[in-house]
Amino acid sequence: MIDFGDLDEIVFLIQKIYGYDFSDYSRASLLRRINRFMENSKVRSVFDLKYELVNNQGTFNKFVNEIVVNVSDFFRDPSFFKSLTTNVFPYLESYPSINIWSAGCSFGEETYSLAILLKEFELLHKSRLYATDISSNAIEKAKKGIYSNKNFKEYSGNYFACGGKESFNEYFISDKNNFIVNSDLKKNILFTRHNLVTDGVFKECQLVLCRNVLIYFNEDLQDKVLNLLYDSLPINGFLALGSKESLRFSSVGDKFMEIDKTERIYKKIR
């Protein structure tokens, strides 16, 4: 187990050797993830951790996968997706082509959920979804689109709670253990690696989703990333944050109007 006092040195080491910048991550959260990694990988002391990180690229890769949180579900927060289809889709419809950025897409559950709804609202054919994550491991898994059957029932329930019109089954092929996303759903999605902390604007998009990413950053970095998201949107573009994230303390707060206060959907107005 390590404590707050050990964090700076580890963050410095990682930045120096591998170029990842964790210095403005939430320290409480970062500490918890590192200790979780150490417990799972049986790394006992801060000395051993540093040794492993410096000398073993394999350990470092595992470390990063553990540090960046990759937890998501299909149609997580059904009320959010419902609001998106009601309040945002009608605007998207008016564009000849639609660009959407899912920033921090984890294993792709959210992106595929969105693609399903776009398809049901007959928008998918003219949409291009850019789904990015800091973790190359997450991106590889997202591209494959293979998920465990364990949560299928819950996901199916979420789908109907979002106002899904068809049957959740229909978008997947399943075997005994897994279900796999149909290839026609994947056609308009580009999964690629992007680091919100160090990389710039990805592409101008009419809708940007960045949900449950900001909570892992300190306030300075939250503001920096929100500025990046702001720069990625045209006027009248939409921004969707996680249900406990907001623009309240951000320097771009007054450049957005609230579309749905509870579901944290905003529209860029200036």
Place this chain on the structure above:
Amino acid sequence: MIVIGGSAGAFQTLLSILEGMDKKIRIPIVLVLHRLKDQGSLLEKHIQLMTHYKVKEAEDKEFVKEGFLYTAPPGYHLLLEEDRSFSLDSSEMVNYSRPSIDVTFESFSRVLKEKCCGILLSGSNHDGAKGLKKIADNGGKTIVQDPDEAEFAVMPKAAIEIYKKHDVVTSNNIIKRLNYGFS
């Protein structure tokens, strides 16, 4: 800071503890209850009726203030930063729970050390036991609801099992401990 954890059967006990607390006490309280998602702010409204504290859901990067009782939002773990602001975390469930009592106890204890008082109430799983021991290990005060009184004894029993020196008392005595220790 007082951090209270509980699950099945904890709610009524919690209300009677809050009601019995000396109105002069203003030390921040943080509450982690296992609860269903999508209940809106019903829980907070209910608790508000029984306490002199101002009740609200903890928000990401919000600073902890005296006179407030904060609830952990459903679907998120609740952590404490060194500057005493909250951080939320939507990662894996711990003990089948998110928020997990263990996660909050451990995180708060790490920052607050002996200035953290942990209370574990009724519940039907083992969440909270490990975290409460951490609070004790870091010099904080730890109180467990008497399993004989708790509606569900599994949670208090689990805590006592891994650490014998918790203060194990009925809810009336929890009130007395708080009123004696913090007013």
